[in-house]
Amino acid sequence: MRAAMASSLPESQIAPAAGGVQARGIEKRLGNIEVLRGVNLDVAAGEILAILGSSGSGKSTFLRCVNLLTLPDQGDIWVHGEHLRLRPVSEDDSAPRILxxxxxxxxxxxxxxxxQSFNLWPHMTALENVSAGPVLVNRLTRKAAAELGRRYLAKVGLSDKAGSYPRHLSGGQQQRVAIARALAMEPKLLLFDEPTSALDPELVGEVLRVMTALAGEGRTMMIVTHEVAFAREVSSRAAFMHQGRIEEEGSSREFFSNPASPGLRRFLAAHDERHS
Amino acid sequence: MDGFVLQFVEGLKTTVLLALISGALGMVVGLLAAAAKLSRFAPLRVVVGAYTTIVRGVPELLIILLIYFGGTVAISSFFGRYVEINAFSAGVLALTIVFGAYTAEIFRGAVLSISRGQIEAARSLGLHPWQTWLLIILPLMMRIALPALGNQWFSLIKETSLISIVGLTDIMRVAAVGAGSMRAPLTFYLAASALYLFLTSLALVVFNLLERHFAVRGH
Structure with missing residues (x-):
């Protein structure tokens, strides 16, 4: 597989590692704003990467590029060693395309x-939300999918809410159902896009507890968050984004205790001030 | 008078059939037109935009006449001899075109009001676009579209009466003929009014049930 890729792709496009995610030279312009200006970032299988940065630094846009909800204008992405086939933005055809x-x-x-905003489907119960993907995409029988759905609802502590519609659940419960919905696909990688930013402060803890438990299972996770203390606790590596670039990245231990760039130092100091 | 009761029954059947067929076809046209208007393909958007704008800007009566007489001319010249299109088919075609144009706007607005995130959630799970349309967009959209769609159905039921102008024996035609021949316009037109009111009331009940069905459950 690697050999085939190596023979058909120029040197710069060879995936540096087989698992996880590799992003090279990701650029994205939204309107007149250069949101991403050449982002390079790797996540190895089993690694938990926290992505920090102030609002507008491009961290959410970058995360959305990994599963192509946002199409990068330029750059290459490998997911589980597979190069995503995209056509970059060009002069004659301004939008990037999925090939x-x-x-x-x-x-x-x-x-x-x-x-961030849970995005549960309001016309389906919690269980229907969770088991829809396994039925529609993974072709499980309804019975098997419902069983799977119940298992993951139990995992996020919501066994008793299987029949509830989203509007009868608190924000924290909705987000836990959304996590169960993602887990029910038995994914190899989990992306979290500011999962607690839309929650009332008293509901943040229950979601972070579920995520901490997942982190302990050796899953590959990319977490965009404002919760610095949580990021420090669960991540194995961390990256700091500023104005569409990765300003600093490294092992969490170094990153949080010994930040090198002035930008990250300011960011962490401002956070400590808010929480002291 | 007894003869006219039977004729009214026949007229009622014609009106109901006309409304149901053109309403069903019109909703299909409306859904496709809404999807076209929301597509990334610009020429499609322009063509369908022209369709809905023109049709909504011209009186329904004119569209019916254009299709009935225009259709007769077109088909006759195609076959090289006089062919008259049947009033019912012309009526279905005309009302489908009109209903499609109005419902396209309703459906388009309803789709736009669905939160982008709920569609993205479907995409992020790897759902095929048609699965997303059928299982996420359509049911969410229907809830929003139903009140306006109900109004459009009331209009449609009433607009079927315009087809009587090209000779279709619907409720309206029976009433007009009866009013003239029996010299009792008030009786006949009141009877026709009662029948139309009966049909629109029925539609109201159906739409109330549908709205309840599509509402967020568990209130």
Missing amino acids: DHDQVRRVRASIGMVF
């Missing part, structure tokens, strides 16, 4: 995403 929709659907099915 292989089957590939994108297959890759998306192997990546679970948890959104």
